[in-house]
Structure formats: C-alpha cells, structure tokens
Amino acid sequence: MRGAGPGLTAGGPDPGPAACPHHGPAARRAGTTGGTAIHPVPAWRLPQNGCVPETNPRWRLAEQVTDAVRRRFFAEVLAAGVHGALAHGDDAEESGVTVVVVTHEPGTGPRPATRRVDGSVVELVVIDAGEYLRHARTLTTAWPLAADQYLTTKATYDPDDWYLRLRDTHLARLAEANAEEFAALAREAWFRGHTAAVDARRLATRYEPEAGLVALAEARVAVAVVDGLLTRTYFRDGPDAARRTGTAWLGLTELAHRLEEQAGRLAERGRPVSGTVADLFR
Numbered sequence: 001m002r003g004a005g006p007g008l009t010a011g012g013p014d015p016g017p018a019a020c021p022h023h024g025p026a027a028r029r030a031g032t033t034g035g036t037a038i039h040p041v042p043a044w045r046l047p048q049n050g051c052v053p054e055t056n057p058r059w060r061l062a063e064q065v066t067d068a069v070r071r072r073f074f075a076e077v078l079a080a081g082v083h084g085a086l087a088h089g090d091d092a093e094e095s096g097v098t099v100v101v102v103t104h105e106p107g108t109g110p111r112p113a114t115r116r117v118d119g120s121v122v123e124l125v126v127i128d129a130g131e132y133l134r135h136a137r138t139l140t141t142a143w144p145l146a147a148d149q150y151l152t153t154k155a156t157y158d159p160d161d162w163y164l165r166l167r168d169t170h171l172a173r174l175a176e177a178n179a180e181e182f183a184a185l186a187r188e189a190w191f192r193g194h195t196a197a198v199d200a201r202r203l204a205t206r207y208e209p210e211a212g213l214v215a216l217a218e219a220r221v222a223v224a225v226v227d228g229l230l231t232r233t234y235f236r237d238g239p240d241a242a243r244r245t246g247t248a249w250l251g252l253t254e255l256a257h258r259l260e261e262q263a264g265r266l267a268e269r270g271r272p273v274s275g276t277v278a279d280l281f282r
Contacts, residue, residue, distance in 0.1 A: 058086050058097050058120055065099045065122060066156040069110055076108040077101060078129050079162040081155040088152060088236070096121040100153075102162060103128045129162065136170040139177055141189040144228030148236050174232075183269040186229035190262055190273055193222035197255045204252060216255075220247040223255055226262050 066080045079102040085091035086098075097120050103109040106128040114123045136150045150170035153163045196219035203212035224241035228234060235241035242248035250258060263273045 056086075056091070057118065058091050058095055061118060061120060061122060062086065062097050062099050062156050065097075065124065066101075069099075069101055069124075070157060073103075073109045076103050076105070077157070078104050078160070079155060079158040081153045081158065081163055083149045083153045084236070087154040094119050096123065098123045098125060099156070100125045100127065100149075102132055106131065132166060133169050136166055137173045139173065139181065139185060141185050141192070141225065141229065143185065144225050144234050144241060145238060147234035151234070179269065182229055182232060183266060183271045186226050186262070187266050187271040187273060189222070189226045189229055190259070190266060193219065193226050193262075194259055194273075196222045197252065197259060200255075201252050216252065219255055220250060223247050223250075223258055223262070226259075230262065230265060 062082050069080060070077055080099060081087070082097065082099055084098055085095050099122065101109055101124065103126060108128070109126045110124060112124055112126050114121065116122070135146075140146070147170065151167055153166070155163050196215065200212055200215035200219045203215050220242045221238040224235070224238075224245040224247045227245040227247075228241060233244070235244060239248070247255065247258065266273055
C-alpha cells in the first residue's frame, strides 16, 4: 500500500486512483477507505479498493441491509460499510456479505445476525464507535489478518467520514509501534505456528490423513502470520496470507525449515524462542 505507513505492506490488488464510473457524485452516502492518503478523499475515488458496480448484486444487498438499518435505527447509527472481497471489488457469485454497523453508543442499534439472502450469506455486525477505535489502536498476534478491516472498507453510509478516522487511527498506531513490539508479537505467534505444525505431523504419523490435512492448513496460515508480523505485512485473510508468503505449498518438512528460519530471525532481534525455565519468568 503506497503511503500506508512506515514499513507497512498491504495485501490485495492495487488498481490505482482511477475514478469509478459507478460511484460518482451520486454516491452521496458511500465514503471509501482503504486508500493511502491521510486526508479525506471523494467518495468516487477508489485508490485501493476495486470498483464495485451498482449492478453488483452483493453491493445492492449491502445497500438494502444498510437502508433497513437506517430506517429502524436512524438516530443510533454513525456509519455502515463492508470489508473483505466486496470492498476490494473482486467478490464472486454467492460471496458472503459482511455489513458492519457502527453505532454512537454501546448497546444500541440492531442485534447482530446472520442469514442467507438471495444466495449470499449476509452477516450483520454491530459495534460502537469507541470499541471499534480501541480495536484499531490495539496490536495483537492476529494483526496480519485483522488490519485489512481497518484499512480497506467501502462505506454504504458514512456522512461524517468516520471510516477515514478509523483508518487513520490504525495507521497512527502502526507509526508508533517499534520493531521490538512487532518482534514480541511475532515470537508469541511463532509458538502457535510451531504447535500447529507439530499437531499436523503427529496426525500424519498416526495415519489420520484427513485430520492431518486440516491441521496442515492451520499450520500454514499460522506460519504465514509470523512472517506477516516479522515484515509488517497484512493480508486479506488466511488463504491470502498462505499464498503471499508461500506457505500454501509447503509440506511438513518445509514448514519446519521455515519455522527454524523464523526462530533465527527472532533471535537476531532479541526475542529467542528457546530458553530455560528461568526465562519463563522474565
């Protein structure tokens, strides 16, 4: 992502800041984030997201959900938008639609719900603005898989450009984070990746191939997350993480080698994965 912050690498396509013919000035309710500029951009400029045609049935479905929420909870809703494939503009037929409704106060707005509507699974997520901003300011081992929702959101309703504030809040937190903080998170994630790889190997040696494949898939994503933390790279989801880091094609032996490489890099950064009993209390 160009200008996304110090040392920050983004996943997903980058079509550039071309104007979208489907979301011109008439797109009065739809702000957009996921771009790189710190200052607000016009709603029809999609510098990082793909263009979502108004004929897209998932987009129309997201707008219908948003309109229904606004009719019922107009005074309580601050903003609403989608992230994931629909926000990036590369969703497919029957792709899921996640509409995030941001409320002014906690405990207000609609109840979270999920239904299949017109062939697509629609998830209605409700969160108050304060809590969402706290999430955006918090870095955890899940950061490589969580950052995209803060940085790439296509708004279906955002009269006050609140999603730009969400993005800028997250970028500001990333700018504050130093290498030591990310190294500490990467070491914590490394233990999860190592455990997942050990579980996959155990199942393989017990001749449980089906369960072993499931564990192997989890291990590939877990190891990819470590790479993401070591390089400050975020991904759109687990499969994207495995694809971009190359772990999607690794077998058990290759995963073990990648884990050892990561352990060496962590040791160089002062976060060794091995130690003594005494080290558990330091």
